[in-house]
Amino acid sequence: MRVPLSWLRDYVDVELTPEQLAERLTLLGMEVQKIERWGADWKDVVVGELLAVERHPHADRLFLTRVTVGAGEPLDIVCGATNIAPGQRVPVALPGAVLPGGRRIERTEKMGVTSNGMLCSGDELRLTADADEILILSDTAPLGAELISLYGDIVLDVDVKPNRGDALSLVGLAREVAAATGAQIRWPETDPVEGGDDIEQRLAVTVEAPDLCPRFVARRLSGVRVGASPDLVQMRLLAAGMRPVSNVVDASNYVMLELGKPIHTFDAAAIAAGTDGRATIVVRRARQDEPLETLDHVRRTLDRETLVIADPERALGIAGIMGGADSEVSETTTDVVVESAIFDPVAIRRTGQRYALRSEASLRFEKGHEVRLARIGADRCARLVAEWAGGDVARGRVDSDSVEPAPSTVTFRPDRVNRLLGTSLSVDEQRALLARVGLESEAAEPDDRVTVALEPQPVVVEPAPGTAITALVPTWRRDIVIEADVAEEVARVRGYDVVPSVLPHTPMPGWRPSPLEVRDAVREMLIGAGLSEVITFALVSPRLHDAFGLRAPVPSVGGEPPPGGDRIEVTNPLSRDHSILRQGLLGSLADVVGTNRRQGRADVAIFEVGKGYGREGDRTREWWRLGVALTGAAEPAAWNRAGRPWDVDDAKGLLELLCRRLGFGEPAYAAERDEPVLHPGRSLRASATGDGGAPTLEAVVGELHPDVVGAWELRAERVVVAEVAVAGLGGGQLTAVRASPPSRHPAVERDLAVVVADDQPAASVVDVIRASGGDLLHSATLFDIYRGAPLADDEKSLAHRLVFAADRTLTEAEIDAAIEGITAAVATELGGRLRA
Amino acid sequence: MDLAGLTEDLHALRDEAIAAARAAASTGDLEQLEVDLLGKKGRLTVVLRGIGSLPAEDRPRVGAIANEVQTAMRSALADAASSLRSRELADRLAAEAVDVTTPGRSIRRGTYHPIVETADRITRIFEQFGFVVYEGPEVEDDLTNFRMLNIPQDHPARDLWDTLYVDVENHLLRTHTSPGQIRVMQSTRPPIRALLPGRCFRYEAVDASHASEFFQVEGLMVDEGTTLADLKGLLDQFAQAMYGRGQRTRFRPGYYPFTEPSVAFDVECLVCGGSGCPACSRTGWMTILGAGMVHPVVLQYGGIDPERYQGFAFGMGVERIANLRHAVTDLRLYMENDLRFLEQFR
Numbered sequence A: 001m002r003v004p005l006s007w008l009r010d011y012v013d014v015e016l017t018p019e020q021l022a023e024r025l026t027l028l029g030m031e032v033q034k035i036e037r038w039g040a041d042w043k044d045v046v047v048g049e050l051l052a053v054e055r056h057p058h059a060d061r062l063f064l065t066r067v068t069v070g071a072g073e074p075l076d077i078v079c080g081a082t083n084i085a086p087g088q089r090v091p092v093a094l095p096g097a098v099l100p101g102g103r104r105i106e107r108t109e110k111m112g113v114t115s116n117g118m119l120c121s122g123d124e125l126r127l128t129a130d131a132d133e134i135l136i137l138s139d140t141a142p143l144g145a146e147l148i149s150l151y152g153d154i155v156l157d158v159d160v161k162p163n164r165g166d167a168l169s170l171v172g173l174a175r176e177v178a179a180a181t182g183a184q185i186r187w188p189e190t191d192p193v194e195g196g197d198d199i200e201q202r203l204a205v206t207v208e209a210p211d212l213c214p215r216f217v218a219r220r221l222s223g224v225r226v227g228a229s230p231d232l233v234q235m236r237l238l239a240a241g242m243r244p245v246s247n248v249v250d251a252s253n254y255v256m257l258e259l260g261k262p263i264h265t266f267d268a269a270a271i272a273a274g275t276d277g278r279a280t281i282v283v284r285r286a287r288q289d290e291p292l293e294t295l296d297h298v299r300r301t302l303d304r305e306t307l308v309i310a311d312p313e314r315a316l317g318i319a320g321i322m323g324g325a326d327s328e329v330s331e332t333t334t335d336v337v338v339e340s341a342i343f344d345p346v347a348i349r350r351t352g353q354r355y356a357l358r359s360e361a362s363l364r365f366e367k368g369h370e371v372r373l374a375r376i377g378a379d380r381c382a383r384l385v386a387e388w389a390g391g392d393v394a395r396g397r398v399d400s401d402s403v404e405p406a407p408s409t410v411t412f413r414p415d416r417v418n419r420l421l422g423t424s425l426s427v428d429e430q431r432a433l434l435a436r437v438g439l440e441s442e443a444a445e446p447d448d449r450v451t452v453a454l455e456p457q458p459v460v461v462e463p464a465p466g467t468a469i470t471a472l473v474p475t476w477r478r479d480i481v482i483e484a485d486v487a488e489e490v491a492r493v494r495g496y497d498v499v500p501s502v503l504p505h506t507p508m509p510g511w512r513p514s515p516l517e518v519r520d521a522v523r524e525m526l527i528g529a530g531l532s533e534v535i536t537f538a539l540v541s542p543r544l545h546d547a548f549g550l551r552a553p554v555p556s557v558g559g560e561p562p563p564g565g566d567r568i569e570v571t572n573p574l575s576r577d578h579s580i581l582r583q584g585l586l587g588s589l590a591d592v593v594g595t596n597r598r599q600g601r602a603d604v605a606i607f608e609v610g611k612g613y614g615r616e617g618d619r620t621r622e623w624w625r626l627g628v629a630l631t632g633a634a635e636p637a638a639w640n641r642a643g644r645p646w647d648v649d650d651a652k653g654l655l656e657l658l659c660r661r662l663g664f665g666e667p668a669y670a671a672e673r674d675e676p677v678l679h680p681g682r683s684l685r686a687s688a689t690g691d692g693g694a695p696t697l698e699a700v701v702g703e704l705h706p707d708v709v710g711a712w713e714l715r716a717e718r719v720v721v722a723e724v725a726v727a728g729l730g731g732g733q734l735t736a737v738r739a740s741p742p743s744r745h746p747a748v749e750r751d752l753a754v755v756v757a758d759d760q761p762a763a764s765v766v767d768v769i770r771a772s773g774g775d776l777l778h779s780a781t782l783f784d785i786y787r788g789a790p791l792a793d794d795e796k797s798l799a800h801r802l803v804f805a806a807d808r809t810l811t812e813a814e815i816d817a818a819i820e821g822i823t824a825a826v827a828t829e830l831g832g833r834l835r836a
Numbered sequence B: 001m002d003l004a005g006l007t008e009d010l011h012a013l014r015d016e017a018i019a020a021a022r023a024a025a026s027t028g029d030l031e032q033l034e035v036d037l038l039g040k041k042g043r044l045t046v047v048l049r050g051i052g053s054l055p056a057e058d059r060p061r062v063g064a065i066a067n068e069v070q071t072a073m074r075s076a077l078a079d080a081a082s083s084l085r086s087r088e089l090a091d092r093l094a095a096e097a098v099d100v101t102t103p104g105r106s107i108r109r110g111t112y113h114p115i116v117e118t119a120d121r122i123t124r125i126f127e128q129f130g131f132v133v134y135e136g137p138e139v140e141d142d143l144t145n146f147r148m149l150n151i152p153q154d155h156p157a158r159d160l161w162d163t164l165y166v167d168v169e170n171h172l173l174r175t176h177t178s179p180g181q182i183r184v185m186q187s188t189r190p191p192i193r194a195l196l197p198g199r200c201f202r203y204e205a206v207d208a209s210h211a212s213e214f215f216q217v218e219g220l221m222v223d224e225g226t227t228l229a230d231l232k233g234l235l236d237q238f239a240q241a242m243y244g245r246g247q248r249t250r251f252r253p254g255y256y257p258f259t260e261p262s263v264a265f266d267v268e269c270l271v272c273g274g275s276g277c278p279a280c281s282r283t284g285w286m287t288i289l290g291a292g293m294v295h296p297v298v299l300q301y302g303g304i305d306p307e308r309y310q311g312f313a314f315g316m317g318v319e320r321i322a323n324l325r326h327a328v329t330d331l332r333l334y335m336e337n338d339l340r341f342l343e344q345f346r
């Protein structure tokens, strides 16, 4: 809310600098976000007095004026406005002056006459809305004074929190200032001077929907002259961020800003009469598809949820949101009806959202109002209209429910307030602090109860005798209901520096494993292996989601929810690019590869640990995955070594390292030829198990399909990717190692070259060797693949290093027997032989 | 051969051997010389064959001379070998010299993403105070994200969270980590010290200071005597751990529907040190998180008696903390993943 300080001073004395005031308000919870110097964009605009006003010799519509600004020779200035006369004091922009918007004023020639500056309109100074006439200043404005010293202002931009609708007003903020400084509040005069008819003879109000409109107060004026508001009013409205419209409309806006109570004004002539001949206002729900042209000249069709202000014939406006064009106060209006009502906040909020219409008024209605403000607002507005536009205020008001509830009370225990805050404020001190914001208090009566909570179940306790205080809550403080609300009020008024800084001395909770343990181990390992961590959007485009979706998603392991299901869509996305919750990481990582390659970056090695999201009907699920993308050089060329590009073996190596780090078995590989996003000849599925044989790692690994690399402009020859499910990624612990002492007997190494068909997967050969090698075979590792003479064209030789070990010294005969067993198995199971 | 002749031969052999040892060019030559002189068929052996022709009484005398000569020759050979070895080693070392000023063979290491790293750091700090980590779902139900946090449907406070909704009945993308408070309270009993890091979503047009996806860390502590003063003490420790010892801090009033009282936690401006600058809107303070005493409504939805128990909660934007730590001013950098940005971190 924009608060012009000159206006605020109508209601409270402020003897602080704007900066000091801003800090005091901020520390009171009314955060000042900006201090604006209103008028700071005027330069060399001073008060002048018109000495002479004559017709311009060459232009009918222009005048030649002589103006004194006190010192120096009078200035000749050409002016087009018609409201000027000698003796008036006016704002003069001297040559070299600057006006709002950066407009510069220079000495110019106008139709053969030199103009030494400019006389300014209110609009040119952004002081009033009047663009046609020169702003006429007070006769007491000192000649030659800089305009900013007279009309400049300080405007505080205050962030009023949603629970403090009462402070969305100058009076409300004046109360806060008073609480901070101890100053007294000056209430504006609200009673209008009544005359003429009794309002009951001219106007009737029927509230058919009291649930949505608990109170409706109307005032009526006759014989008003609609025109511009006084300059001071226009200046205040503009500084507060509202455009002046006319004296009647401005009065309603003025009251809204002043008291926080939105007011609507009608042209009384537009309100149709009821059967008794009186103009009649009906507050009711709209009929389905009832038409209404609103003030913004949009023709709308209403629905039955909408509360309207109507006459017997038609809707005149949407209650609390926007008036109708037909009943708008216009230049021809002579009689005015002032509406000041209380509406149901939720209904207003929903209606505003349905019609996408929200205004300063509806924002205030949404926060709710104290009931008595309906009466006060109507009175104050009628008074101001009469003051600014003349006319007679009809006697009395029409009031649909004039009962004004008494202030509520809240009972609290000063001890509990101290227990919440960690303070030791005395009872008297707490009461004194509350009194500063209008909460008068006394010792609680024996049957007073402390409300600890209202929802979901009321928790109301009986205080120990003599320990509680009951405070009377001002009607405007609708936010103070429970004991904790009082604690906040005490702390806020006292200042939070009263809260000491102590370390908790309450019991510690028991130990619980961190869900980050495995995730952090995986991240640390990959970073050590040279990959950089990235974080990408969980929301992706439908195109990316479709293009990178796997036919067979990587299955979950370690008890995590299964992947896939239907995709989840955002129903109100910011853009299509972020409208689908991703189900895998490959697309997001490819996107990062592309971003970096297009920047000219050659080598990219990245990973992300992130979630996939899916649904089965209305049940949603989320699963964690590791994604990897590698392109460019695994080892960049340097002066002392040749470069080497990333390939699928690197990705497998990372998985093997991961399995070692997490204590999983060695991963097994199988070709994957059917994923459209991947290279059919260079892709695989990997899986590993833990101690008990349960799956602990599942992955798809491969090069991106060349079509995908092209379609997504990755600008890379090859991109190796992997998506990996890892047991514990979503929350798990590293398993403890069970160590055994190393054997004191030497191991025996044997190299064994096996000749098999060229299309025989290497993994199947080593599997056969391991299965047939007997208990003594400790490990079998492929170390060479050979093709060529003397082997046949469709053969290859796979050389393995075998290590035999036992807790005793092995004999040659034992090892020979094991090799024989392997040789036999290779022959029978693979059709292979030993290479001579 | 007589005694004098044999003695003369031995001395001659000794002198020759010493000269030859000194003249040897390599350890190989020296080894050969040793064989020639002292081997089974070496010259010393040859000379000593003459001993048989001497009278018996002269033999011990010759034996003594022969031992002297042999010792002298061995010593000469050893000295020569030692000096040759040092010379040869010096030659080898000289020949093996490389230009040591060339750059090292690079060992690549990746970098932690600054947001995850910052969240990790926040987590570690609070773990030292006994907080345990929990995680909740990102596709959250409306009830837990709002209603149970005392933010009813159609409450004006909902304007504080511009929400992304999904096509699952009563679900949305969580707008904060705060629903985790409910989930923790429902799954455990006081004393509670919980920390909830995670990804959040808002309907927010992206610019330098707004993100549609971002990360928060939520903290929750509940017990019989947990006070706002405890929160202040803990956050003071946090500010020092994150931004250095002696960091000045303050509470000022804030507003969250799920805490009462609510506070904002400010640190003295990290840019100007409190004298006022554009980074702190000339107030000298920067807000790093919001906090407060858990609202009784929230405690009740968590299954906790608000008369017996009380507690505090705090929530911070990880990006905000990271920005201040790393002098980053544009949030978009975090999600762009330009490696030229990311690799500045460690």
Ligand SMILES: [Zn+2]
Residues within 6 Å of the ligand: B269, B270, B271, B272, B273, B274, B275, B276, B277, B278, B279, B280, B281, B282, B284, B285
């Ligand atoms: Zn600063």
